[in-house]
Amino acid sequence: MCGLAGLFDSRARRPVDARRLTAMTDAISHRGPDDAGYFQAAGIGLGHRRLSIIDLASGHQPLFNEDGTVAVAYNGEIYNFAELMAELSALGHVFATRCDTEVIVHAWEAWGPDCVDRFRGMFAFALYDANCETLFLARDRMGIKPLYYSALPDGRVAFGSELKTLLVLPEVARELDPIAVEEFFALGYVPEPRSIYRTVRKLPPGHVLTIRRGQAMPEPRCYWDMTFQPDQTDEAAVAAELPERLMEAVGIRMIADVPLGAFLSGGVDSSAVVACMAKSRETPVTTCAIGFGEADYDETSYADQVARRYKTDHHAKRVAADDVGLLDLLPRVYDEPFADSSAIPTYRVCQEARRHVTVALSGDGGDELFAGYRRYRWHRYEELVRARLPQSVRGPLFGALGRSYPKADWAPKPLRAKTTFQALARDTADGYFHSVCVxxxxxxxxxxxxxFKRELQGYRAVERIREVMAAAPTDDPISRVQYADLKTYLPGDILTKVDRASMAHALEVRVPILDHKFAEWTGSIPASAKLRGREGKAVFKKSLEPLLPEEVLYRPKMGFGVPLAGWFRGPARARVLASLKGEALRGCGLFDVAAIDNLVDRHMSGLSDHTQPIWALLMFAGFLEQVHVAPTLPATAAVDAYDAVVA
Known part of the structure; x- marks a missing residue:
């Protein structure tokens, strides 16, 4: 896996300052410790950091076509590169390497922007074609690999794998986007296409951006979307076919010239991937797991069962209750504010995995594709009520019940009726938003x-969910929320979490369940086969019964959470108080200081459980303290002279 950075002059052919390009690329050296490469020509500069996975000797980037007129810097893996290489060779293209990167430049020559339709894999790349003075940016269908970009005031476009590549440039204004701030505190992440800054955007999954010199900056173009056309009515046939399709998606991701293993949480999805890997090879699979001392959060016993069944080379590590050192590290890893606390065990499992392998397969995506989240079940129940009672009745009735019913964070979820009443008082999109709101x-x-409320002008983050659900290519209630998650939560939270944590350790993570061909096939399975009664992922689990223990398949879902409530009152108390009472948070002008104090005091005293707001505030404070104020490229005579030229 790798990282890329670059600058493109969309107005003229002004030179790209080498110092800027080097600083941008160095900012992501962790993504590629094996090699660094640069390309500069009139009005274009590409930088690359390489983590060598395939064709270790000849995969240096940026990489070019035969005559050097097309250059690419690329982050990802194209798993069907061998077939594409054969097809392109038959068309007369000459290959100098056996790596997948070179396929991109020749595919561009053969098929232009439609080349992305041919690629099967995970990718983000920047391609420059001198023949038509065009920069082409592309991101994979699911958003496994990231790509940020910013249109600078002087006509240049800066881009890179992480936000930190752009923040070294003084021209990138660090003006917080109030809508992004609201979306972060509501969802725990900033969903595409926004970033935390007004002037920086994320290229959405399944989109390309074609920028031609001398033309206005266009909007990104969508080249792929998830579809739901449930035409498979024979569930027995689906259950029989599913393992074969998953095995194929796993198999093509086991090609590597470096050690390869897998994450094994003990959940259904990662266990399924490990089972497929074990059946595809004769040597033991290397597996890694993270656990906690607190039994309610620990899944390692289930991971051990799968490891024993498939005789894997298993490595388990526990995260201690005093493992709060990451509070200072995570903001720098994620750049943007990021409030999913499972970033802690994810960081640690990536750290452990990198001790043994360079590539790891994960089980991410199963909950989104097979309706595995508990919230899908509750959403279905709520939709049944909404279908029977009009909003004019539901709003006043359940709104009053929600306001009067006591909040019971301590109670089992079925007894927390306040949340249910509040959800039923809302429309479909607002109700689902209520269930995912942090x-x-x-x-x-x-x-x-x-x-700050005046700056928002009434905007609420639910509008992002409403917009996505309105665009869903289905009327089925469960499929619509699956689509919403595939467009927001999956790329913005789950895949971002894994990408940054793995890349911080120069570990490549591959995600077979999110293979786009496999995902498209799941769209042909009726929602009723995915969520049956109280059982999420029903047909998925049924298909895996020959491969996994029943105790692993049908146990209650635990997730990958962290016991934060106790940490905040115990080992992390001093650190939490110092951050939330610090000047960065209190002086930014976004918050009511008295409200923060009240929230923290009630949590620390045990009167309320405000774990999620405190964690979000902590991560935002860390962003302000470590990222927002990070220095840009220092001014020098050479840079000042360059600024004078491009001004």
């Missing part, structure tokens, strides 16, 4: 300063 509307309303 900081509730009422808490955000209390935390925001009056001046």
């Amino acid at each position: 900081v509730a509307d009422s808490h955000r309303e209390a935390l925001y300063a009056p001046s």
Whole structure:
């Protein structure tokens, strides 16, 4: 796996400053410790950091076509590169390497922007074609690999694998986007296409951006979308076919010239991937797991069962209750504010895996494709009520019940009726938003300063969910929320979490369940086969019964959580108080300081459980303290002279 960075002059052929390009590329050296490469020509500069996985000797980037007029810097893996190489060779293209990167330049020559339709894999790349003075940016269908870009005031376009590549440039204004701030505190991440800054965007999954010199900056173009056409009515046939398709998706991801293994959490998805890997090779699979001392959060016993069954080379490590050192590290790893606390065990499992392998397969995507989240079940129940009672009745009735019913964070979920009543008072999109919200509307309303509320002009993050659900290519209630998650939560949270944590350790993570051909096939399975009664992933689990223990398949879902509530009152207490009472958070002008104090005091005293708002505030404070104020490229005589030229 790798990282890329670059600058493109969309107005003229002004030179690219080598110092800028080097600084941008060096900012992501962790993504590729094996090699660095640069390309500069009139009005274009590409930088690359390489983690060698395939064709270790000749995969240096940027990489070119035969005459050097097309150059590419690339992050990812194209798993069907051998077939494409054969097809392109038959068309007369000459290959100098056996790596997948070179396929991209020749595919561009053969098929232009439509080349992405041919690629099967995970990728983000920047391609420059001198023949038509065009920069082509592309991102894979699911958003496994990231790509940021910014249109600078002087006509240049800066781009890179992580936000930190752009933040070395003084021209990238660090003006917080109030809508992104609201979306972060509501969802725990900033969903595409926004970033935390007004002037920086993320290329959405399944999109390309074609920028031609001398033309106005266009909007990104969507080249792929998830479809739901449920035409498979024979569930027995689906259950029989599913393992074969998953085995194929896993198999093509086991090609590597370096040690390869897998994450094994003990959940259904990672266990399924490990089972497929074990059946595809004769030597033991290397597996890695992370656990906690707290039994309610620990899944290692289930991972051990799978490891024993398939005789894997298993490595398990526990995260201790005093493992709070990552509080200072995570903001620098993620750049943007990121409030999924499972980033802690994810970081640690990547750290452990890198001790043994360079490539790891994960089970991410199973919950989104097979309706595995508990919230899908509750959403279905709520939709049944919404279908029977009009909003004019539901709103007043359940709104009043939600306001009057006591909040019971301590109670089992079925007894937390307040949340259910609040959801039923809302429409479909708002109800689902309520279920995924990490900081509730009422808490955000209390935390925001009056001046910041005026900046928002009434905007609420639910509008992002509403927009995506309205675009869903299906009327089925479960498929619509699956689509919403595939467009927001999956790329913005799950895949971002894994990409940054793995790349911080120069570990490549491959995601077979999110193979786009496999995903398209799951769209042909009716939602009723995925969510049956109280059982999520029903047909998926049924198909895996010959491969996995029943105790692993049908146990209650645990997730990958962290016991933060106790940490905040115990080992991390001093660190939490120092950050939330620090000047960065209190002086940024976004928050009501008294509301923060009240929220923290009630949590620390045990009167309320405000774990999620505190974690979100902690991560935002860390962003302000470590990323927002990070220095840009220092001014020098050479840079000042360059600025004078391009001004």
